[in-house]
Amino acid sequence: MKQQIGNIALVVANYDDAIAFYTQKLQFNLVEDSDLGGGKRWVLVSPPNSNGTNLLLAQASNDEQAACIGNQTGGRVFLFLQTNDFWRDYQLMKANGVVFNEEPREEAYGTVVVFQDLYGNKWDLLQLNKNRLQQAPNK
Template identity: 65%
Template structure:
């Protein structure tokens, strides 16, 4: 059996500002932006540069009960983990582009990591896994 997670939905306040943040500050690729008139919404998908795995579906909060989750999808915990092949290149670029880091870079047993906020306040790890990490081995 082969299965994979294709999208992770990220609740956002505004499609265009979310697209701008992910494509301009994080260099993500805009994979799809399709208007769905029957539902009066857009299907917006972004992906990290060079990634062939899971993508992010930018889902605009469309009901009042969804609005409190914008920026708080994981209750204040790190929600998403962005692995890179060059931590310092990406960290320095993100700082230069105004991305807010809330935890400084640190060397851990599993690799190098720092925590940043997206435009709504969701926490992300920017990390570079050590070559011997089980996930890094799977990505080769």
């Protein structure tokens, strides 16, 4: 059996603001932006050369959803953006005004730094070291 996660829903305050952040500051691709009627849209963004997992930008439609914007995981890191060139992406994101919570650091598994999206959700920018990549199961 083969399975994969296709989309991860991210509750946002505004479709267009979120699209601008992900495509301009993080250099993601806008995969799809379809009008579903009634003010809803199907908006998918994805890092360049991604493996097929997308972020589904879901604009909050009620107070309960709006209360989760920026804190979808209770203050923990929410998503992990893996890269093959940490310093290239870190410098580009920094130049684009992305907010970082710390200085980059070397860990046993690779180089990492925590940053925030436009709503304050925490992300890791991460480049796994070669030993870690070799240990990953190849399925």
